[in-house]
Amino acid sequence: MFCQGEIEKKVEKKTVDHSQKESKTRRKPQQARSQERVRQILQVAERLFLELGYEGTTTRAIATQAQIPVGSLYQFFPDKIAILQALGTQYLEQEYQVFAELHGEEALTWPLSVYVERVIDAFDQFYTAHPAYRVVFEQLRRSMPEDSDAIDEEISQGIAQDLAAFLTRKNPTLAADQSKIIGRIVVEVVGTLQWLSLGGDRGFQGAIVEETKKLMSSYLNLYFDPS
Amino acid sequence: MFCQGEIEKKVEKKTVDHSQKESKTRRKPQQARSQERVRQILQVAERLFLELGYEGTTTRAIATQAQIPVGSLYQFFPDKIAILQALGTQYLEQEYQVFAELHGEEALTWPLSVYVERVIDAFDQFYTAHPAYRVVFEQLRRSMPEDSDAIDEEISQGIAQDLAAFLTRKNPTLAADQSKIIGRIVVEVVGTLQWLSLGGDRGFQGAIVEETKKLMSSYLNLYFDPS
Amino acid sequence: MFCQGEIEKKVEKKTVDHSQKESKTRRKPQQARSQERVRQILQVAERLFLELGYEGTTTRAIATQAQIPVGSLYQFFPDKIAILQALGTQYLEQEYQVFAELHGEEALTWPLSVYVERVIDAFDQFYTAHPAYRVVFEQLRRSMPEDSDAIDEEISQGIAQDLAAFLTRKNPTLAADQSKIIGRIVVEVVGTLQWLSLGGDRGFQGAIVEETKKLMSSYLNLYFDPS
Amino acid sequence: MFCQGEIEKKVEKKTVDHSQKESKTRRKPQQARSQERVRQILQVAERLFLELGYEGTTTRAIATQAQIPVGSLYQFFPDKIAILQALGTQYLEQEYQVFAELHGEEALTWPLSVYVERVIDAFDQFYTAHPAYRVVFEQLRRSMPEDSDAIDEEISQGIAQDLAAFLTRKNPTLAADQSKIIGRIVVEVVGTLQWLSLGGDRGFQGAIVEETKKLMSSYLNLYFDPS
DNA sequence: TATGAATGAGACTTCATTCAT
């Protein structure tokens, strides 16, 4: 994963502790509070990053709106950037989960139109839940000029790789390079159109989602002729 | 135009001044120098905004790399944001020019495949020349929470409107709303894929451009059946 | 003593408690643990103050390295500065003990060279065991701008006074002022050279100790002609 | 030199500019003001570092007492530590100047007592002018754990090396190692006693200086028998 | 009593912008 930063430890520690069976029940409330705070911070940060951008968002603003003192924020995240990273990993994890079922064995048998329908809906669901997705990863890439190899792969391809693998399985005559490009394009295009839809009202959003389905269907038909 | 900001005045003033009075030839070299400086500033700013983001770029860095004193920068731009706005208008103007010929009367007679080919190539050319396009408009939208109505329309639709108008003319059975959505989608998708291609090597870029053409052809075919 | 600070109470309380009531044997292990913890804290603090300086050392760092929770540290020491003070008194006490035998009645009869030899060796032993001595007292003086009179005397003269008294006894023709100055100089010079020696390798340390003996012998010879 | 930090550039630039013949007399006042400010900053910093220690001194306190805004301070010094370094180089330079004349050819012919007298007086003068000398170099050494080789030599030996060279010339039978140790000891001892004297009143200071002369005379006599 | 999460004042530093020269 791209995020072996310090928060990883912190955040994971919390998570791990939590699943540690609460040996000391007295501990529970504190952990619950911590988890709640981390969630609060990430939620507020997500909104502010979206509204004001990463640099435009101050740690104090995040803390204030999350209703905790700044010091507490730094108890969970060593850095401002760690918050960004935490959002990044969170997104990646959730993205993976959302798409997991769409790439199972049974999905291979779905008609293309059904597959497209479900993929777009999954994206819709995901990006609607995480509108800051794009801002976060754009800033994340900017914030890491060094060793951008592994990171970049991880970040920017994410599910694109899974998608590519799935496409190759679905149509084995497809070259690996071809699949990768297609996967990447699907991800970028759908992501962008979701982003676009977020700026409009509900009617606009629905229209965009419909168009996205048409767009993707007609495109994928080129490679997966349903005949 | 979307840019009723302060630079508008400044920048225009320069331009206007230039064509206003040639009486004092002594002025000429200074004006030339000014124009050169403005061009330098915008060029440097474009690069830095792309690399470091808007907030990550300091006015001093722009001035230094443009080889002018900070004070001089503020002679041409009242604000840091004015530089962003100037880039925005510049982009819009150039974008308009690039696409003008593609939306002329004769373009209506082109086969769809030819039209798509040329549109994509025009985008390719444009975004390659202005890789900071996306960063600039994203920041621009963020920087203007108030009166975002007119501005937002202007900014984010730009050529999308022209495109929509063109599509309606090409296929008069298309509803206006439909055209608008399609135009918007074309712009966003092509823009994003260009952006994506910029991150890769030449081979990747070529591949993306080709795929973009396929994608757009198959999509527009839905509305403009070449039969 | 110079240390009427708060720790005095705490530290002494522990000590006093210890010899006060042995009635409740259940208390004993706790007291032993407390004493061990205080010792740990002081030992760690000594090292960290030396390496990082007083301000550069965090109470959390001390607690962590002493393998106790921060809260516990504050159970023994009300303040960060109290740790410094405790080290100060500890140094003074130990210094006193180390030099006690060198200022006994019999020491008066020793040849000067023998006396010098033993004094330097005693210093060597003491400062090697407590390399933070200088750092501690320098910071201690800095930390007490108020009522610096009594404290300063106490701190900075320590054994210098004992030494002066001893010198006067050894050579009653010496004026009291003279003795005080001499005592102070001996202490400062030997202390500094020990400090200097601590920065080098063993060979360097030995060389410095030897030179210190020569230096002190030749100096004291001026006042205690062995003839 | 040990100080190739950023200030070096800044400070030197000023100095260099100054000797640049003031080609543009208009520039002069600005430079004069800058120099004055740098001097102010260093003077205030010297005092505060002495009183409060390096960490105990805030950059804002320095700026406030130097009667300039914080921002201006950072125009001359990139770092808080750069101020420390500037003081360090300043001390080293001045120290060198003060002792230059004492290590000339003619000094070889002086009787030992005269030499000692002058050396001690020079030290007296120097340390009285720069009471923060010790604090500065102690903190400087602490602040540079890495590559402490060259730095440490430079810092801590400074004139000790010059002194050693001089001693060898004065008594060629002295081994180089021996000279180095002696030089170092003289520097440390005299430095410490000066430091000690600074804490007392004028009478105390005079007494210490006198004792220092006696101490050094009797010590150096061991190696430079005036017979 | 023991613990360590919580607190928030305050430290260092940056940078958009101004204005005297």
Added chain:
DNA sequence: GATGAATGAAGTCTCATTCAT
């Protein structure tokens, strides 16, 4: 007009100390 030193508000982060558990 041109310059760049000067300004100080504001941002990120630390840490001594407390207190609920």
